[in-house]
Amino acid sequence: MxxxxxxxxxxxxxxxxxxxxxxxxxxxxxxxxxxxxxxxxxxxxxxxxxxxxxxxxxxxxxxxxxxxxxxxxxxxxxxxxxxxxxxxxxxxxxxxxxxxxxxxxxxxxxxxxxxxxxxxxxxxxxxxxxxxxxxxxxxxxxxxRLNFFHGYGDLGIILGLLARSRGLALGSTGFKIQHHPRPPFELTESMDNVVQYMGLSMERWNAGFRTKQEVFEWVGTSSLFDLTRFRTEGPGISKIKPGRKMYAGFVEWVKEQQRHSKMEVAPARSREDEDEQIEHALRYFGKKEAFDALEREEADRVRLKEVFNGNSVRTWVGLRKEEWKELKMIIDEVRRRAGGEAGILKILDERGEDGVKECVLQAAAKLGVL
Incomplete structure (x- = not known):
């Protein structure tokens, strides 16, 4: 019902x-x-x-x-x-x-x-x-996007599984790179572009599919589909939900193709394989420069946090744990004097951890905390 x-x-x-x-x-x-x-x-x-x-x-x-x-x-x-x-x-x-x-x-x-x-x-x-x-x-x-992704039953979910097997993500919001802990990085919102990237024919999609078999065969023409590496069970493979009968049918179709070809399923792709596919996708969609800039920003934030944090400032100044107000005042003063975190990062690059420590001690002295 x-x-x-x-x-x-x-x-x-x-x-x-x-x-x-x-x-x-x-x-x-x-x-x-x-x-x-x-x-x-x-x-x-x-x-x-x-x-x-x-x-x-x-x-x-x-x-x-x-x-x-x-x-x-x-x-x-x-x-x-x-x-x-x-x-x-x-x-x-x-x-x-x-x-x-x-x-x-x-x-x-x-x-x-x-x-x-x-x-x-x-x-x-x-x-x-x-x-x-x-x-x-x-x-x-x-x-x-929704008209495409929800078309032909579970086809959108099947294509999402295919993308995920290569380190990419496809959903109703578009084609992306999962990049924890940051939000997913968008490659494109256009499903026409996604289909083209995956080596599939949008003309065939528009023509319609009379049977599930035709859908499965169309998916099998994708450049991302590798019969020797497509796993249908084991670590990292979610169980098929009872209501997803078409998705379950695709999994059985893959198994049958593997049995028919008498091939052994190769080990799951390595992280290096996924990184190579991600690199390819970034260049294909012209997003390599923007992605690398985010990577550098994230690396800089991590590097700065390792040096300029509450524990290090408390140790350098000699603050007790209950002196959290003084700690916040010093951190805010250092940021003000340096012109924000970008300025503190510049000090770290030019003078190292000792340079950051010196700025902290100067700020503490000015505030009369030392």
Missing amino acids: GGSAFSAILPASALPRIPPAVYQALKARLTPRLQTLYSMVATPYEAPEKADHGDLDLLVCGPSDGAKEVPHATVQTLLRAKYVVPMPGNRTSNYAVPIERGEWALLGHQAEEEAARRCAAEDGQQETYYQVDVHVCLDESEWR
């Missing part, structure tokens, strides 16, 4: 799984309505061979009247939804749209509709509903 968003309002049986023909008719009916409110409306391509659907996802962007946002009540009225779980900003709001009696029968699914209504009646519900999720995107860039 779908409908988890309405668990506090409706039993799961009131939001039945939706047959493909009914799903397509619902999408065809609601998309034009939302296009009267937003300049961009789309539903990510569905997973191939999907037997049924739990809800209808719609990505929208750009209110048509130029307003900052469209009120939830307006969308609710337009969709003729009875219930709504509203979320502010660029997030997903959920709408429960009543299923008209006989609606499924017109599409050859009378038995399924009757069975769904019986289940709902057993839980005290006289009506059944579609769950329609409307995600309001921040801008066109996000709208395009």
Whole structure:
């Protein structure tokens, strides 16, 4: 059953799984309505061979009247939804749209509709509903990213796994380098650029996939995919979630390819291999200089912190632990006299640790702490 968003309002049986023909008719009916409110409306391509659907996802962007946002009540009225779980900003709001009696029968699914209504009646519900999720995107860039990443079921997750195997990160916010403890370093937000970098054909993606097998074979053409090194289990490999059936299918497809080729899976890539791929990606996207600058800044911060810190200042001046106010005064005075941490770092580079110590003692003397 779908409908988890309405668990506090409706039993799961009131939001039945939706047959493909009914799903397509619902999408065809609601998309034009939302296009009267937003300049961009789309539903990510569905997973191939999907037997049924739990809800209808719609990505929208750009209110048509130029307003900052469209009120939830307006969308609710337009969709003729009875219930709504509203979320502010660029997030997903959920709408429960009543299923008209006989609606499924017109599409050859009378038995399924009757069975769904019986289940709902057993839980005290006289009506059944579609769950329609409307995600309001921040801008066109996000709208395009989400439309790609959530297209064809678990394909975005599979591509993310492929990127992670090379030390990179792909998600709905773009292509990045995981760089702890700092935030991820962005390579590109454009999924067109990501697909090109991964050696895949966007033309083939746009043409559509009729089967999961076609999706898996397309992924297998990526320059980042190495059958001899692609591990499906072991250290560092997360267990497949029960709901990710397409992802699980891809893992089985990889195993079958490995068995068919009678090859032994090579050891996991080393840190050096990942660093080489990261270097390649930085140069490809023209981000090498910016990344190196951040690396230098981080190295400088670490180097400065090793010398100029509370413990070293307390030791040099001879402060007791309870004299924390005096400690802060000295540290602030050194920063002021040197012109900030960049100035202290310059002293460290030119005169070493003794130079920093001398500045600390001078600041303490001026403040009368010595």
